[in-house]
Structure formats: C-alpha cells, structure tokens
Amino acid sequence: MNQEIKTFTISIYTENNIGLLNRISAIFQRRHINIESLTTSKSEIEGVNRFVIVVNITEPQAKKIIGQFQKQIEVIRAYYHTDEETIFQESGMFKIKSDLLFNEPQIQNIIKESNARIVTVNKEFFVLEKSGRRNEIESLHRDLNIFGIMQFVRSGRISVTKEEMKITEMLLAFNNQ
C-alpha cells in the first residue's frame, strides 16, 4: 500500500451525541496525527451528523483510523477519500476598510476576478466572502493583503464525494431488521 503522506478527507457519519467529538479527537491525538481542519454539521440524513476532517497521513494510517472510528458506538460509518475522489471547498471572509473600495480602483478588479461576493458594506468596512479551493482563497488573501485586511477567517473543508456514500443502506437494514 502507498506509504506516501497525502491529504485525506475523512467523513464520519454519527449519531448526534455529546462527547463523541472527544472520542474522535482522542483517536487522532493518541496517534499523533495533526488535524488540518475539522467541520461538523448535520448531514443529508435526518438526525445524523457528519464530521469532515482533513489530515495529512499515509493510506495505511487512514485505513487503520477509519477502523477505530467505526468502532465507536455512535459512529454509523466512516470513510476516507483523496482529493481526487471528492469535491471540496473552503470559505474565507475578509473585513476591509470601506474607503479602500472607493480609493483603490484595483480592489474592485480583484473582487470581480476572484468571484468573491460582497456580504455587506457600511461606512467603515465591507465584508467579502470567497468560497473555493484553499489556493484560491489564499491567492485572494495575498492580493488584498497589500491594501490591508482588518479581519480574516477561513472555514474548515466541506466536501462531498464523487461516488455514492452507501450509508443509507446500513440505516435501512437496521430499520427493517
């Protein structure tokens, strides 16, 4: 199996239970695996949550920790995927002084070319939102940094797979047992 370190997106479908985040993060901690980003939200299935976690590890490592996740009582299913197998995005928000919008004509070009969206504008500042790949958000960050950014924040990765996730099968099987 491939021993090279790669970026994997780990998806964990879980029951909505307090304490599970602890169990999941402990699995990384015990193995000294650094979490690049972590997002948790509801999923396409009612009452089922989904964690999307990005880590840089080898494939054998990914396989093994998936086994450890599945072992947790409240974990319904866990998967790992490479970047090629998923469609993924992050989102960044930039807070910038409003006068720049009028005094620096270049900023308007940057906004247009980057496909960033203006969320709000007021007298003091305006807020831009940019969704996309990490490098797109970072490149926008570089471009805007020249003019000064008051605040910046970036979300963790959200991701869906190109292939179907067969989690519903398992849920159905339980209901029909």
Added chain:
Amino acid sequence: MDIETIKKTKQMTAKTERMSGSEAIIKCLIAEDVDILYGYPGGAIMPVYDELYKYRNEIHHVLTRHEQGAAHAAQGFARISGRVGVAMATSGPGATNLITGIADAQIDSTPLVCITGQVPSHLLGTDAFQETDIIGISTPVTKWNHQVTKASEIPEVLAKAFYIAKSGRPGPVLIDITKDAQFGELDFKYEKCIGVRSYIPTPKTNLESVKAAAELINAAKKPMIVWGQGVILGQAETELKTVIEKAGIPAAWTIMGASAIPTSHPLNIGMVGMHGNYGPNKLTNECDVLIAIGMRFDDRVTGSLDTYAKQAKVIHFEIDPAEVNKNVYADVAVLGDSKDSLIELIPLLNENSHEAWHQEFKDLYAIEFEKVIKDDLHPTKEGLTMGEVLNEINIQSEGDAAIVSDVGQHQMIACRYSEFNKTKSNITSGGLGTMGFALPAAIGAKMAAPEREVVAIIGDGGFQMNIQELGTIFQQKVPVKIVVLNNEFLGMVRQWQQLFFDKRYASTEMTNPDFITIAKGYHIGGKRVTKREELADAVKEMIASKESYFLEVCVEKEDNVFPMIPSGASVSDIRLS
C-alpha cells in the same frame, strides 16, 4: 442531553410504575440478572445505596476496601462467568479509583458496567465538592460512557450499557448519574436493548473468506494456530478443538487464550510471546500458514513485527474489524464471531496429521525441558522455585483450579506451568499488566463460581498494592486461596535490571512485613513455607481448606523467567538462558 442513538428494544415490563431514579437503577440491575455488585459508597451515590439496602435480598452488594478493588473484583466475576461484572462508586475520588480497573477491562475485552454518582446537574462544571469530569477521564478507556442528568433517562441508558458491555467484543461501560437524577422520579418501564443502529457488534461471517481460509489450511505443510481470548469470549472452545484435531494443527495460545483447550491436549503446543514456549515462538518463523483466532497480535506476542512470521500466509479470525491488518497483514481475514466462523470452517477442512511438523515442536520442547522446565519444576538447587509451587498446586488441585495471577515473574510462571482442564481458568491482567489485580479479581471469581477452586498467585509487590482486600475476603467469607510468592524483590523489574541494566537494582528490593501476621489480623489462617520439604503438605492443606487460606512461599530471590524474547527482538531470537 438525551441519548439520541436509535436503538432496538425488547419489552420487559408492560406497566409503568412511578419511582425514584435510584430505585430505577436497582430495578434495571435486577432486570439484567445482576445479583452481586462491588462498590464503595459516598455522598454522590448515597440515594442508590439507600435503595440497595431495601433490595438487599435481591442484590448482594460487596463492600470492597478500595474502588480499584471493586473494579477488579467485577472483572474477576466477569472473566470466570462470562457475565457482566458491575462496580459502583461515588463521584470524584471514588470514580477515579475505578479507572485502572476500567482500563484493564478495556484492553482485555472484559464486560463491565460501572455506575458512578455525580454532583447534582446544576453544579456540573462548577468544580463542586467531589466533582470530576469522569466522562472525560474515562472516554479513552471505555467502550462507551454516558452521563445521566434526568431520572427518566435511566432505564434506557442502563439497558444500552448492558447491551454494549456484553455484545460483540465486550468491554467496560461507565454510566455517570447525577444526584438529582437519582432523587428525581420517573415512570419506570424496562425494555432490554437488543440493538443500536450505529453499532454492529458482530460482523457476519463471510463464507467466501472461510473458503479461502480452508483452502490455505488444506494446502499447508506447516500450519500453526495461535488462539486468543476471542475463543473463550465466543464460547468456541469445542469448535477450536475440532479444528485442531481434524486438521492435525499444532495450536498455541496467548495468555488471554490460556485454558480454552486443556493443557494436556497433545496438539496444545504451549504459550506464545515474551515468556512463552520455545517451540511455538521459534516455529512462528517457520510455519507456512499462521492461523490467528481471536487474538490481536499484541507486541508482547509478536516481538519485532519486521521479522514476525514473514514467510507465512496469515489467516486472521477476528470479531473486531479494527484489529485486522492493524499489526500483522492478513492474507485472509475472516470477520465474525469465532464460534460462527469455526463452525463454517470445520466441514471444509481435510483430515490431516502433520506428524513430522508436530515432531519439530516436540523436539524444541525437549530442549526447553532440559534447559528450563526441568529446573523450574523439579529443582535440585536449594532455593524454592516459583515453578515447583505451581507444580504442587497442579498436583493437589488436579488441574481443576482457576488460577488468578497478578503481574510479574510469578504471572509468567503461573501462565506457563498451570495445568488447565477447564476453560475460563486463567484470570490475569494481560493487556494492561496491572499489579494489584489478582487479590480482588480472585474475590470476584470465587463469588461468581463458588463451586470452583480459585487460587490467586501473587508477588510480594503486587500483593501489597491491594492488600486491603483481605478485609473484603474476611468480611464476605470468600474462600479464596492466596499464594504469595515472596522473593523480596519486584522480581520482573529486577530481572530486567539484571539482564539489561548491569544489575543496578534501583528501587526493586522490598523489605516486607510479616504477611502471616497481617493475614491473621484479618482472621485468615495459613502458613509460611521456606523449605522444600514443607511445600507439598502446605499446598495440600490449602486446597483442602474450606475457608480462605493464605500461603506464603519464600522463593529464590534472584531467579529469572526463561525463555525470554528481549523486547523488540524477533520471536525466533527467543533465549533459553
């Protein structure tokens, strides 16, 4: 904080009944057939103890002298009976004192339900008196845990706790219950949990993988089985024996698997691992097919993974998918309950005897006997050996005793030399290696199986780690037999110091008290043996005793346990001296 896991339940009581949370806890225990529990009271669990007083004819509460003792006693109870052991403690220090036993149960797959009291829910997170985040603390060492803050949640959570603790690969569950939930009222109705949707306890045996396994086994010239506790937990002893006999496969065991097949069985080739037998360790690196059944390739078993059974095709029978390919790559993995899988395997196996191959084990045994076993069991030098004590116990108990061992040299000697006729007879702390385990575990074992002879084998170090449980033995009148093998050293550590640290015996020498007087203080009679001539009679007297009995044997101070695989070395580098 409702539990939202979707679960399946089986109706037990049709009518609901109004009662307090603490009474509901007792009713749940009764519904789960709990008749003994081990624990220690305190402020945050007092309402439950008050109810226990009312129900004392239905449930016998054993007051141990330390919560660690309660957890280990519950483990001993579970290990000999296959039932769920129950331990109870108050919040804060009571709860944290359970942790070692819980961690031990987790790594040795022992079903436990631990109930802890907790401060009232409005005080949670305020650093209240005796508040500790036991959910946070126990998370890495429990199969599941949950905090109950409302009386109404109790039946559902406890039903789930018992189901999770005993199903699939068993393990410890901790339920923390706030004091207000114990006082609060609910309409009690008990439904047994029979499934949790996010939890598949036992993967279904895949017939294709069984066929692939059978093909490999049938084609093998030098097949070897290593079985673990999975065989005992899956109650697959008979099936394992059939496999071994039909296909003529030499079979070795891990210490957690010991006793599943009688020691005297001709195809039982002994123990693997650091202090295991010479033959099975050496020949692990010569077999062509290695069949692992219900074992997890612990590093104490495999030594260096780089050189472990590299020449062999590996077949892994395992209930826990996370164990497959974790340490050793499996050419064929058969997921599922060991009994189910072996039942499928048996008809596909060809009859075979592999006599020449078996002879190789016998030849290596002869070498081990000459160089190690003979001097251990029938020594000619002056000092008493641990091995001859075990040998005498085998003789006097006719191999029917359950041996509960602590951790150290005596543990390895007990595992190596005990004669086991019956399954579930080797109760020891395998994965965690917890000193202090044996004395309380023996209490639980004897109470779960009063018809069995239960003999605890303990070092002078480990004995003093939970020596207070002599009080429990005395108060409960548990007729366990206690054997302390006194070498006035933390022997196993001293052995390492001798072999790998130039005999620098840093903090391993023990100046011991008069153990016989201490036992006497607890009204436990017994003998101290210092000479070989006294041994047989003393052991005989101990086995004949109807009461608990304390036997101290002063053994050779600086004996070592061999064979030995130095840590990190290959199994085939096993040393005989």
